[in-house]
Amino acid sequence: MIDSLLGLSVFLPIVTGFICLGIKNHKARGGIVFLTAVVLITSSIFLLRQGSFPIGYSPAPAWDWIILVLNYVILAYFLFMAIKDFAQRGISRHNVLTIALTLAAGIPLAIFEFSQAPHTPLEVVPTLYIDHLSVIMCLIISIIGSLIAVYAIRYMKDHEEHRMHLGELKETTQPRFFFFMLIFLGAMNGLVFANNLIWLAFFWEGTTLACYGLIRHDETPIAITNAFRALWMCLIGSVGFSLAIMFLWNSSLNTISLSAVIESGAPVLLLPIALLCLAGLTKAAQVPFQSWLLGAMVAPTPVSALLHSSTMVNAGVYLVLRIAPAFQGTHLSTLIAIYGGAVFLITAILAISQSEGKKVLAYSTIGNLGLIILCAGINTSLAIAVGIMLLIFHAISKGLLFLCAGAIEHHIWSRNIEDMEGAATKLPVLTGITITAMFSMLVAPFGVLITKWGAMEAATGIGVWSTLVLVLLMLGSGATTVFWAKWIGRFLCHSPMPGRAKREPFIPLYHGILLILIGCAVVFSVLIAAVYNGVIAPGLTEAGYNAASAFTTSTWFLKSSIGIFAAWPIFIIIALALLIPSLAVRAKPEESYASYMCGENVEIGTDEFVAVADERTQLKTGGFYIENMLGEGNLNRFVVPIGIVLLVILFVLVVI
């Protein structure tokens, strides 16, 4: 049973991905994507019901050879693309760094595999390791990821029609798009199950490949440049992987089994552990690597939803959470907590100045991943529980928000927040879902806020350094409120008008999928105690933490040793406080009025006023961006050096 489920999760999407590559017919390809999604969702749920984790599984030895060869094939492809770019567009920082880093990742790995390892390929028992943490990731990838892929069927059709209309595109490139989307799902599932570090590195490379292919999908010069930036920054992580594998094999531990490294708990291994963390940080686009994720926003929006918010960047924090027991109680742990807090604050402030919706979402993603890193750094049972919860809730809400942004973009053909002014009156259903999704990132009683509460309490009283972590956390929390609230404000901003707005037509692949995801966000938030008991508590126990000292859940409240969150009563009260007025209150036409403009309004029902020389002038309003203070140009001068300095301190401390 377990082998067929793993096969369905990892192998099937790769196979159907290749099938998509050959299908030009839109409907047939959509059918295959849909079927793959159904199978992935079903198999991930069956996997969860397997019960007795952890389970080890080793496929036939031939697979070790296949993985070994394919890993170099991918690296060779990177090299080829960089050299091709060099030939076509001349020398640039991006293609030179890609070539250098591909070699820096490939050569140590080759030296290790062909000369240091006692035999080639080096096997590890078990090759794959399945516990609750990896199953949580598998559920996120298989359910949210599949829904995003299904959404993309409609999105890409609209996207290409629009581009063909503009004359940017001659024939469809969708087969390539869905090829990368589906093989990505397979590679992600492989990544979370891999225990052999060589397998892990291969699947890691596979996600980098899909990321590169999908960012450059539209083949505009900016897309190609940004794809290369994402590639070389992620390759820094691959170099970290290769070096970590070498160090681990040549250390006293003499193993490349991830579970063995974590269980050993030997603090002498801090350097390879830090290298693995570095790989995680590059993948999660933490400062100073944030620019690749922002550049990746040029990709079609389902790509941003799938890779750059709900799954691939999560692989980075997944790895850090996974190896957290190995650095528990060390200086590395402390520094990682401070680093995560700094990223959370920096990105929240940078997000305030962004007027492009997707960039706000990107910064918020990096910030929330920083918060998970912070939790991993605090490294108590409570903190790890909170980190895993945030992983789940953030994946749901942020994947959803990107899909919302994409659907809105396909109605107004703009990504700029200012163009979304008054969207609530034109697209009431879509904006309603979007605003709810934003609330699910921002306010009590939704899951993301519960995890913020948990992180604050977890960081309390665990050492002198926790003062700094708390300050970073609280300031970041304040800035987060500002950028979400002002975006919500832009959606809602409209001239006084009577009655209800007319609903836009229901598009099943847009509205339907958004409704499923918002349903998940709501249900899981209400039943957070059940989510904790069902998957997180067993996961903590398997990782060697004490689930009882994180949360207890009597009467389905979340109760830690220092705090209590009455999850469902708060949810019911707040839902009533918002729902009763929004359902019961009606604005009668005769109660409508014109907004206050010092009595110079032209007439009720317009947003014009009488200006100089009795001229009718249209009222214009806009959002606050504080660009001159908080803009990227201003702050990045400090932000990137801060990130680099923090990482350097981290490594210097580890080596000492």
Added chain:
Amino acid sequence: MSTGWLIGSAVIAVIVAPLVGGLLRGIDRKLTAHMQGRIGPPIIQPFYDVIKLLGKKPMVAGRAQLVFAYAFLALIVTAVVFFALRQDLLVVLFILFFGSLCLPLGALSVKSPYSQLGGHRELLQFLAYEPILLLAAIPIALKSGGFPIANIFEYGQPLLPDLWLTFVALFIALAIVMRKSPFDISGSEHAHQELVRGVITEYSGPYLALIEIGHWYEMVLLLSILGLFWVVGSLWWLSIIIALGSWFTMLIVDNVNARLTWSWMLKFAWGAGVTLVALNILFINLGWM
């Protein structure tokens, strides 16, 4: 304390808080008038005002505006209830924040120059005070052994001697929340306005009354949080003195200051307020306090 007592105190809080809040507002207006050389309205004028507003014809810009007016009041009352039930202090604050956020959201939902300006500035006020209030919960929890407010009552000692730095920071936050000079940038009562009534410009009639009542609850809740600093032992009544003393000091500060810019407010709140609490946490973590 038994569950019955707690529920009883929550009911009493919901009934008494607006009476106290309204009365304080009346005294505020009277004292302010005297400081400015005017006679001022009767002390129970705020109640007259609200009753009159409730009877007025509603004027609305759209449903969102109305929903946020109701939600503002409902969520702040919820926060008061959770406070009276002695729940987790951070949770109380988060519910309060959601309530407070409804005010700028309601303002931003109307295409009106003054309300947009006020709404955006209110978000900056939020940015200034939210970190202080959240951080202030930390030293309280560190001293009393946990975040539930019930712990403070069980702790058995007044918090103020060890937490006076936090207290000062909370006072700054209180002035920002209540939009008192020099922090009245998103809408104020004084006649030095370039933004009309700022964040509440577009509210009128019964909906303005809801917001006014919400403010009464909000003020009482925040003063109660200040009162937590001396709530135990034979001198428990000092908590009331402390709360009212802070309120009175705030009135004087309000009247002797001019309004300053938002960037100054942000620098002051983060520079002074956050630093004070952070030092307090640091000293506790070091065992000095």
